[in-house]
Amino acid sequence: MDQLIEIMSGIRPDIDFTTAxxxxxxxxxxxxxxxxxxxxxxxxxxxxxxxxxxxxxxFNSAGALYELIKKLQEED
Amino acid sequence: xxxxxxxFLLFVSSVIFVYFVVPVKYRWLVILAANIFFYCSYGVKxxxxxxxxxxxxxxxxxxxxxxxxxxxxxxxxxxxxxxxQLKEKLKKKKKRxxxxxxxxxxxxxxxxxxxxxxxxxxxxxxxxPLPLVEWVMPLxxxxxxxxxAGYLIDVYRDKYEAETNYLRFFCFVSYFPHIIQGPFSRxxxxxxxxxxxxxxxxxxxxxxxxRILWGFFKKLVVADKLAIVIHAxxxxxSDHPASYLFFVILMYSFQIYADFSGYMDIMGGISQILxxxxxxxxxxxxxxxxxxEFWRRWHITLGEWFRDYVFYPLSMSPLAYKIASFARKRWGxxxxxxxxxxxxxFFVWTATGLWHEANWKHxxxxxxxxxxxxxAMQFADFNQKLKQRLHINEEAVYWKVFCVxxxxxxxxxxxxxxxxxxxxxxxxxxxxxxKGGLFVPVDFSLLFGEIAVSEMIxxxxxxxxxxxxxxxxxxxxxxxxxxxxxxxxxxxxLTILILSIILFGGGENDLLGGFMYARF
Numbered sequence: 344m345d346q347l348i349e350i351m352s353g354i355r356p357d358i359d360f361t362t363a364x365x366x367x368x369x370x371x372x373x374x375x376x377x378x379x380x381x382x383x384x385x386x387x388x389x390x391x392x393x394x395x396x397x398x399x400x401x402f403n404s405a406g407a408l409y410e411l412i413k414k415l416q417e418e419d
Numbered sequence: 420x421x422x423x424x425x426x427f428l429l430f431v432s433s434v435i436f437v438y439f440v441v442p443v444k445y446r447w448l449v450i451l452a453a454n455i456f457f458y459c460s461y462g463v464k465x466x467x468x469x470x471x472x473x474x475x476x477x478x479x480x481x482x483x484x485x486x487x488x489x490x491x492x493x494x495x496x497x498x499x500x501x502x503x504q505l506k507e508k509l510k511k512k513k514k515r516x517x518x519x520x521x522x523x524x525x526x527x528x529x530x531x532x533x534x535x536x537x538x539x540x541x542x543x544x545x546x547x548p549l550p551l552v553e554w555v556m557p558l559x560x561x562x563x564x565x566x567x568a569g570y571l572i573d574v575y576r577d578k579y580e581a582e583t584n585y586l587r588f589f590c591f592v593s594y595f596p597h598i599i600q601g602p603f604s605r606x607x608x609x610x611x612x613x614x615x616x617x618x619x620x621x622x623x624x625x626x627x628x629x630r631i632l633w634g635f636f637k638k639l640v641v642a643d644k645l646a647i648v649i650h651a652x653x654x655x656x657s658d659h660p661a662s663y664l665f666f667v668i669l670m671y672s673f674q675i676y677a678d679f680s681g682y683m684d685i686m687g688g689i690s691q692i693l694x695x696x697x698x699x700x701x702x703x704x705x706x707x708x709x710x711x712e713f714w715r716r717w718h719i720t721l722g723e724w725f726r727d728y729v730f731y732p733l734s735m736s737p738l739a740y741k742i743a744s745f746a747r748k749r750w751g752x753x754x755x756x757x758x759x760x761x762x763x764x765f766f767v768w769t770a771t772g773l774w775h776e777a778n779w780k781h782x783x784x785x786x787x788x789x790x791x792x793x794x795a796m797q798f799a800d801f802n803q804k805l806k807q808r809l810h811i812n813e814e815a816v817y818w819k820v821f822c823v824x825x826x827x828x829x830x831x832x833x834x835x836x837x838x839x840x841x842x843x844x845x846x847x848x849x850x851x852x853x854k855g856g857l858f859v860p861v862d863f864s865l866l867f868g869e870i871a872v873s874e875m876i877x878x879x880x881x882x883x884x885x886x887x888x889x890x891x892x893x894x895x896x897x898x899x900x901x902x903x904x905x906x907x908x909x910x911x912x913l914t915i916l917i918l919s920i921i922l923f924g925g926g927e928n929d930l931l932g933g934f935m936y937a938r939f
Contacts (some may be wrong), residue, residue, distance in 0.1 A: 351753050373711075374726055375796065376764070378734040379756035382743045394731045395576045 344409050350383045351405055360405040367399040376405040377402060420460035421639055430688055436701035438693060449469040454593035461558045468557040472524045473592045475569040479520030482575040511764035512777040517575040518668055521568055528564040531556055536777035559599045561774060564593055565724055570606045572728055580606045596686035602698045617694025624684035627692035633649030634684030636916045641881035642678035644874050645670055651869045656848055663866060672831040673882050708822035712792045713830055725767050734763040757796060764789050784837035791829060818895050877923045
């Protein structure tokens with residue numbers, strides 16, 4: 344989780360990812376941020392987040408994204 | 420059948436009447452019949468293209484469904500190693516089906532829309548030019564092709580299951596409120612709603628009718644009157660001082676907004692009466708603070724289509740990752756993010772420009788929009804530091820007004836390129852703007868010389884009303900304004916709208932269906 348927060352904060356240092364829970368709903372992250380986060384996550388966690396996973400519920404918080412990563416790792 | 424006509428009103432009234440008279444479970448068939456009648460009213464030959472494209476998409480989606488079902492059956496009895504093999508096999512099979520169908524459906528559209536563009540470009544290098552083709556251009560092909568492609572890609576991605584009834588599917592694709600100018604509906608939204616039963620609702624009828632009225636007001640009283648004024652000035656732009664040309668640039672933004680959003684209100688209102696909610700295409704676009712934000716508020720469903728089916732797949736493609744990975748190692752995470760975004764933006768804006776019209780001026784217009792967005796991204800840190808140094812409070816009203824005005828100005832100026840006869844004419848227009856005379860007082864009686872004074876007042880009041888509604892919507896006060904508005908004022912507003920349409924309605928209405936976006 345800490346590694347994920349570090350990745351997200353590296354892309355958007357102005358957001359506190361430890362507390363934010365409506366990153367998409369509140370328009371805090373835009374599509375450019377999302378693809379950058381996905382790129383980093385795929386690389387660092389060795390998973391493959393695809394277009395179908397780009398749902399608000401998967402990106403609204405660091406916790407939700409972490410759950411998605413765990414799910415993808417288990418599927419592999 | 421022009422939408423801004425009595426014939427269309429008669430058609431819609433008949434559809435609504437029959438729709439609510441027949442038993443609930445057959446109502447979708449009324450919509451299907453209405454779709455076919457409406458579409459054929461523009462030419463029966465167009466229907467052939469619509470049927471071919473929709474049938475290919477429908478069958479391809481069924482093949483995708485069948486492939487997935489076969490995989491589910493096979494995988495139930497397979498071991499771990501076989502499962503992986505079967506999954507790979509399914510992936511390849513689905514990809515082949517999807518790409519083949521997309522090639523045909525998009526191919527039909529590309530050939531019909533872009534052949535002359537290719538020929539004209541080839542002719543520029545030939546001493547004996549090739550003759551241009553005069554092929555039919557099916558109504559709404561740029562809209563329904565993308566809707567079909569979106570459906571197929573969604574089924575390919577297992578977002579939802581393929582429809583098994585072709586008539587149901589055709590009813591979705593040809594839905595008359597969206598077939599000519601959008602919005603780009605998704606099957607899991609509109610298709611689902613078309614399957615649901617919608618009993619009559621007086622509340623929906625009233626709200627829908629009000630929205631239709633507002634749409635006709637925007638179109639007939641504001642957009643069509645502005646069209647006359649703008650056309651007259653732009654046709655002789657070299658004879659006018661810069662202040663007039665500048666004013667026309669700003670007015671065009673209101674013309675296109677009133678025209679396009681007016682159409683969406685008319686169709687959204689009709690759909691609302693039928694119990695079906697169409698996706699919204701506008702969210703107070705002229706209150707956007709950046710160009711990037713503007714494009715998330717203007718023609719929303721087109722932007723979302725390009726985001727989901729072009730931007731994301733390209734940004735997440737192996738090539739984009741390779742570039743990002745290379746950039747990350749060399750220049751860090753921020754540059755990697757920018758490079759990845761620029762690459763996708765380039766393709767999205769090339770496609771957006773060409774989607775509008777097959778010519779270079781639209782491509783240039785697209786690239787300039789991209790350039791502005793890319794500059795904002797590139798200099799985001801610098802801008803932030805500058806604002807801090809200048810002690811600018813981003814929440815202050817003056818700053819918000821400045822950002823909104825700046826964005827409106829940028830978007831309006833860029834439109835000169837896409838709306839001029841050619842790129843050369845656009846730059847000539849800019850040349851006259853810079854020649855001087857920007858501070859010459861505008862004589863409104865001369866500027867609006869092509870229309871009556873009463874019509875000019877109606878246009879100005881109409882623009883003010885559009886801005887007021889947008890501001891109320893933006894600040895979240897529109898709903899409470901509507902609910903708390905006394906009946907007398909509400910009735911007066913509706914009477915004024917109806918009278919304005921009767922007295923001032925009509926104008927430049929020579930485009931297909933009478934609406935600007937119908938030509939795309």
